[in-house]
Amino acid sequence: MADVVSEGAAEPGTRTLRAELALKTLGGDLDPYERLHAILEQVLVFTSATVAAVYLPDGEGQALSLTASAGVPRNLYGLSDSYPAAGTAPVAETCRSGRPSWLVSTDLHEDADAHPVAADHPGADAHPGADAHPVAADHPVGDVQEGAGPPEDADIRRVRAESFSLGVLPLRERGCLVAVGDGTDAFDAEDRHCLDLLAEAAAGAAPAPPAGFGASFDLAMDSGRVEVDDALLELFGIGQDDFDGRVETLIALTVPEDLPALMSVVEADHMSIGDRELEFRILQPSGEQRWLRLRGRILPGGENRPARLVGTVADASTLRTGRGDVARIQRLAAALATAGTVRDVSQAVVTALRKPLRADRIALAELEGDRLVVTVLDPPQPEVWPEVWRSEWRSEWPDAPVRTMPTLATALREGRAGIWPAGAHLEPALADVGPGGLAVLPLPAGGRMAGACLIGWDSPHDFGPEERALLTAASGLAGQALMRAHAFDAEHELVGMLQRTLLPRRLPQLPGAVAVARYLPTTAGLEVGGDWYDVIPLPDNHVALVIGDVQGHNAGAATLMGQMRTALRAYAVEGHPPDVVVSHANRLLMDMETDLFATCCYVDIDMEEGSAWYVRAGHIPPVLRHPNGSTEISESEGGPPLGVVMQADFPMSPLRLTPGTVLALTTDGLVESADIDVEDGLDQLAAELSAADPAHLGVVADTLLGGANRDDDVALLLIRYDGMALRPQRENWSVWRVPQAVGQARRYTRRVLRRWGADSVSDSVLLVVSELVTNALVHTDGRVRLDLTLLADRLRVSVADSSPRTPVKPTVIGWEATGGRGILLVEAMSSAWGTVPVSGGKQVWAEIPIE
Known part of the structure; x- marks a missing residue:
């Protein structure tokens, strides 16, 4: 609730005398804006005010706009940037009447549903419990529409003070000084006497309207039309007859290096209400540069009134040292x-x-x-x-x-x-x-x-x-x-271009793991290397990791590296085990008739079980960091480099991963140099990996590369195995080629569904199983296997056979046709279906959602 506080008077006290002395010490070389800010700061020092602000009429006299403020953020008390001069806000009424107003507002709550309560003023009929509105809202308190807010400040924050006092003092009928203090008794008699003194000083310091002040301007932000006086034209060296009223004419004289900063002030697209200040240089007719200082303020627009930038420009040549x-x-x-x-x-x-x-x-x-x-x-x-x-x-x-x-x-x-x-x-x-x-x-x-x-x-x-x-x-x-x-540094540009083309742009999201990779090219001469890495998602929550190094440092090595990466990815996606993938890549390289060879390490990880198998082809072994911080350099038998022996053996070796384990794969550039052999380098890598924090895998990779040998390429691939939060349930059935095969597959499927509690989709699943198993038995030879997988919200049916041919969905089926409807039925009963290659054959799958 708000109460009117009667005006009081007091003889000058100690604070008032000190304020008078402080006013006398203000330097005479301050421009109007600097002097006004200094006076507002004295309001905060010598009175109980926490916010002080000055509102002045705009050029057309239709609005009172905020010219300067000091103290805590004014929007804590609901002060707006602008008020209509003919409105009922205390700011407008004080300017019209020429008499100060002393107002008090109480019972304000931070979590009110609407805007802060307006401070009462003579004639307002505030009601207890009324919805809150801005402290200086442009309407009487008793005539507020629910949910409405002031049109000039639609984004006012909620009031933080429980109660506050408001003083509004006129500035010689040109505007007003607003002071806000916490509490209902913020301004005692001496405060008011001191505010009268400071308001008189502010009236003398307040900038005059643009038409009556030297070196001033008034810029319309929408049209770019600017009103200037003779003093400003003299600063820019432009005659009255030569100025066309366009801001671009003035901007054209700016030194190009300072143009971006000046445009950031006068461009309407990046403006917000508030003060603006900067220094910039212009070219004078003599060709010399001149420093100017712009001070201004953005005034908000309104109905049929554009936003404007008003202010002054002064010669800053003698003030600026820099x-x-x-x-x-x-x-x-x-x-x-x-x-x-x-x-x-x-x-x-x-x-x-x-x-x-x-x-x-x-x-x-x-x-x-x-x-x-x-x-x-x-x-x-x-x-x-x-x-x-x-x-x-x-x-x-x-x-x-x-x-x-x-x-x-x-x-x-x-x-x-x-x-x-x-x-x-x-x-x-x-x-x-x-x-x-x-x-x-x-x-x-x-x-x-x-x-x-x-x-x-x-x-x-x-x-x-x-x-x-x-x-x-x-x-x-x-x-x-x-x-x-x-x-x-053209060689590094070439290296970067090749690597961006031949290496993965991004690593895939992995189930139950996080992977990062790094590549550092050599800094020695115009050389391009052949180090590479890859992360390949595979079916059934498997992931393949590859790291390799092609012999040599030239464009041929980089090209071969791209070919080997593509080949290994293709063989992996076909569903081969690690030893077969690497053997195929070896035969391919032997057939390419190149003198180059390559080393690589290939790892296949089962993300569900945390188990892995890896193959080394002349490459350094993986390094494991266990969750307890201990490290292990995996010792196993490896095969020769790729491209050396046609009929080479590449034995597989197991790895066991528990949640929190970090697996590191790298090339010899990180662990071997002229000063250190590969065994010592691996030991050093293991020690650094042990001391690292695996929670930030990217930081770990950067730390490991900190002392890398830049005379050789370096590739590094890290994966942290976290384990899958939700593991699917799997069952499989080998389908025998007997007359009862389809019926057996259906009975097996029904038992599994009953055990999994998925009877609700049994009809759809059994129909899909019948069609897929029948197609495999009729159109292929060899072994047929049925796989059932239960995920969180869907059931996956997969049938694998030995034929690489993908089933084709018929486009048209006539009434006399005896086949071709199976795939259409599978498509109708499932949310998705498709095929993937598996070890020389294929796997046809379909997913049925579980409701």
Whole structure:
């Protein structure tokens, strides 16, 4: 409930005298906005106010707009950015009457269903328990519609104070000073006397309307039309007769390096209500550069009234030193001059910007077509980055298409830096980089965009003019350095292109396991290697892991590597056991008439049972890290490298995986060099794996690669076996070729369904079993096997036979046809069906949902 508090008066007290003294010490060189902010800060110091704000009429006199504020966030008390001048809000009534108002609001609750209760003022008839509305809402309290809110501030937060006091003091009929304090007795007699004094000072400091103040402007954000005075035209060196009223005419004089920062202020697409300030350079008619300082504020639009940017421009040439920024730019330029690789360039930018800007994270990415390839993330921990930017870029080259981030795409297309304050509405991939503020710097070079740099802050961050200039200069230097690094480091570009083409872009999601991979090319000369890895999902919750190395470092080795990876994947998908897969690959390589050979290690893991079989073809053995931290280098007999002996044996060896076990496969570049033999290198790898935390597998991989030998390629594949949370139930039946075979298969299926408690789908399942088993017996020779698998919500029927021919669904069946309806029945009774190759034959499967 709100009560009117009568005005009081008091003789000047100690605080008032101190406020008078503080006003006298304000420097005479402050511009109107700086002086007004200083006075509002004195309101907070010398009175009980927690929020102080000044509202001034706009150019047309139709609205009172927030010009400056200080203290805690004003929306905690429901203060809006703008109020209609003819409205009933206390702000408007005080400006019209010229008399101060002292108001009190009580009984406010944080979890009210509506907006905060309006502070009462003379003539308002507040009702206890009324729905809450803004403290200065533009309507009487007693005439509020349920669910309504002020049109000028539709996103007001809920009030946090239980009660508060409100003081509204006129500023010589040009606006008003608003002070808010916690509690119903926040402003005593001396507070009010002190506020009268500070309001008088604020009236003298408040910026005059644009038409009456030197070097001022009033920009309509929708049309770009700008009203300026003679002083501003003189600063820009433009005569009255030569100015056409377009903001583009003024912007055209800006130094190109400062244009992105200036456009971020005057572009309507990125605006939010609030103060704006920056420094920029213009080119004078003499060809010399001149520093200008822009101070302004965005005023909200309304009905038939566009949003506007109003403010002043001053000569900043004598005020600006920028020595620290110049030194930083010089250090960055020196570091970039010696940066040989793209990663060196990225690290130099991080070193030059992150600490000076006190940023929480920086990402640099190269632009390749419509895709961003991340070159550095700082800090490197995955959990501090959104999914698309995480540190696994080094192996999986995450696909970050620019089209998925429209804000970034616009910045790259237009070549302008983008700066967004806290709370800006951005796509998640960008908003999570800088929740307290985000800067997106396009990196231009040679007439095109070389990439982008993202700088993010967690806490609300103010972008000062010196900081904007530093970002602009750094983006130009980094873009040019990236282009030089491409030319200087052509061999790494070639390696990256080949690896992105021949290696998996992403690893698949595995049932009951997590896998990560890394590949590091050699840094020695113009050489391309033949190391590769692969992760292959197989039927029945099996997964195949492959890692290999083709002899040599050249394009031929890389090409052969791609062929071997494709061949091994094809043989694995056909359903062969590990020894047969590797034997087939060996014969293929022997038939290719190449002088090169390859080593590989192939592992087939049963994710349901936690068991595995592996084969080594001249390759180093796997390394296991058990859940207790102990490690084991698997010792087993292996076969010769692929492509050496036509009739070679590749014996299989078992592995046992318990939940929490990490399996590491790598190439010799990680464990062997001129200074260390392979046995010692494996021991060192096992020790580092034992000390690592398997919960963050990507970090483990990065740690293991920290001391890698860069004279050779390195491939690393890690998998952590977690075990399947839900294991399917399986049963199988060998179908004998006897007249009663189909009936036997049906009776067996019925018994299994009864045991599993799946009688509800028995009719559909039995019909599918009859059709699949009949087709296998009639159209194939050899062994036939029926497999039944119960998953969480479906039952899978599979029939395997020795024929590789896939059944074909007929398109048309005439009335006289005696066959061809079986597959149509299977399709009708199941949610999905298909075939997969199995050891020279095939398996036809169908899935029936369980309700």
